[in-house]
Amino acid sequence: MKKSYLVIIAGVILAIGISVYFLKPWSGQKTRQSSSITSPVKAGSAGHDHDTGSETAQTKESGEQREEEEAPTVEIPGDKQQMIGVKTVEVVVKPLRHIIRTVGRIEYDEKSLATVNTKIEGWIERLYIDYTGKYVKKGDPLADIYSPELLATQQEYLNALKWAGTKQEVQIKDMQKMLSRDAEKILEAARQRLRLWDISESQIKKIEESGKPARTLTIYSPVNGYVVQKMALQGMRVMPGEKLFDIADLSQVWIIADIYEYELPMIKIGQPAVISLSNFPGKEFASRIDYVYPTMSAETRTAKIRFTIPNPGGQLKPQMFTNVEVKVDLGKRLAIPDDAVIDTGTRQIVYVDTGDESFEPREVRLGIRAEGLREVLSGLKAGERVVSSAAFLVDSEAQLKGVVTPGGHKH
Missing domain, CATH: 2.40.50.100 (RNA polymerase II/Efflux pump adaptor protein, barrel-sandwich hybrid domain)
Structure with missing residues (x-):
């Protein structure tokens, strides 16, 4: 029994030795081959290190340019657009007219005062x-x-x-x-x-x-x-x-109205106005600005403008309050509906219809607001189409899909 056990141990040792003997040459050869393959790369890498860095920088720049050229868009299928009520309108150049509404007060015509x-x-x-x-x-x-x-x-x-x-x-x-x-x-x-x-x-x-x-x-x-x-x-x-x-002499009276500081650039002598009083419902008096006072109130930050209207029968009493609407013709300007603009507080965003059921968020610079329209100073061109209805729903869809708006921020 002891003799047979020793024979088995000797056989195992012999088998291990034979395996080590035959595997060692192949392992060394494989190591030498891998070294020979790796060494040329290492040798050449020092000579071409600068070229590789330049190629990497160029690749990054081209990638950034592609990212800048590719404006972010949000895709909304046509049936979904119809469901949320998306409508678009063309950006056009049209005549704008702004109406300044203010309050006036009836005063004596100083030219008709006598002492x-x-x-x-x-x-x-x-x-x-x-x-x-x-x-x-x-x-x-x-x-x-x-x-x-x-x-x-x-x-x-x-x-x-x-x-x-x-x-x-x-x-x-x-x-x-x-x-x-x-x-x-x-x-x-x-x-x-x-x-x-x-x-x-x-x-x-x-x-x-x-x-x-x-x-x-x-x-x-x-x-x-x-x-x-x-x-x-x-x-x-x-x-x-x-x-x-x-x-x-009260045969004609003055109307003195207040105009805010930011509205003063639009005010000119001769502009038409409509004047009405609450105690004469349905009655309007047409007049024109005949004088813009040269000073401003430090407390209210307003300037005064003057109108002259006839007063047959003496119905208009000094110190009565009036409603004044001044019509300002702004000429032809590039404009979009006020509802198309999403004001984030720091920027104004519109969604441009790029076709194929896609909308591009774009930052715009706006000017005067007039009768439901906004003047476009930059960011849009005539002929483009913008979302004019359900713009906030389109903006919500863009947020859900992670679309980055101009400026590099999700909003």
């Missing part, structure tokens, strides 16, 4: 206008003023008039001519003083005819209108230049 005052010192003996708001016509009496200075000037004028009309008994003819000329000059000086005190020619003539100075000077209204301010009181002392009445 009544006196150029003499005196006292008001009689007041014909005893309340504010009364309507007066041109030439209506407003007040009677007693002035000692005016009374003395009238008496001086009457004396000069009497002297000029009396024939002087002077023997020397030259002396007579000289006295006559002096009398005429004194008379004219007295008459001129009365005129400078706003004494009318009819009043002067009345003084001449009566031969007596008038105790009081009557002040008349210079215009038709309403007394909007009254400072005169019965018995009050007045000084030269002191304002007694303000009279406003």
Whole structure:
């Protein structure tokens, strides 16, 4: 038993030895062959290392160019487009008109305002206008003023008039001519003083005819209108230049409207406008801008513009509020519907129909908004088609499919 066990062990050892003997030469040969194959590559790699790097850089650049040229698109089948309501519109050049809506206020026409005052010192003996708001016509009496200075000037004028009309008994003819000329000059000086005190020619003539100075000077209204301010009181002392009445002609009025700073470049004198009031429903007044004020309000950042409209019957009252619509003709410009634009806060994106049920997200630069349209400054060309309805749904589809929009960000 022990002898047979030893025989088996010896046989196994012999078999292992024979295997090692025959496998060792083939292993060495294979190692030498692999070394011979690898060594030429290693030898040549040092000589061609620079060329390989250049080829790699060129490959990267060409790959980046292909990525830039290939704009990202989102594909939406036609049946799905119909289901979500996708509609496209052509980018065209069309006339744009912008309407600026603002609020105005009725004011007096400053050109029709008149101030009544006196150029003499005196006292008001009689007041014909005893309340504010009364309507007066041109030439209506407003007040009677007693002035000692005016009374003395009238008496001086009457004396000069009497002297000029009396024939002087002077023997020397030259002396007579000289006295006559002096009398005429004194008379004219007295008459001129009365005129400078706003004494009318009819009043002067009345003084001449009566031969007596008038105790009081009557002040008349210079215009038709309403007394909007009254400072005169019965018995009050007045000084030269002191304002007694303000009279406003309301046959036409001004509309003063506020315009925001960003709208000012579009405002020009002569542009048409429509003015309406809430207390006159259905009634509109047509006018045009006749003045743009040169200053701005620091608090509201607005400037004022002015319109003039007729006021027959005095229905329009100062300080009434009005609605104003200014129509601005912007000319022909490249435009798209406002609904086609997706505003991300930092960029404006539109989806361009590239055909084959594909849409390309494209960044655009926009200008003025006018009547549901947006002016296109850059990013689109006339003739291209953009999504005008369901643009947000197309954008959502692009997000779901991981489409990168211009700028290199998914949104």
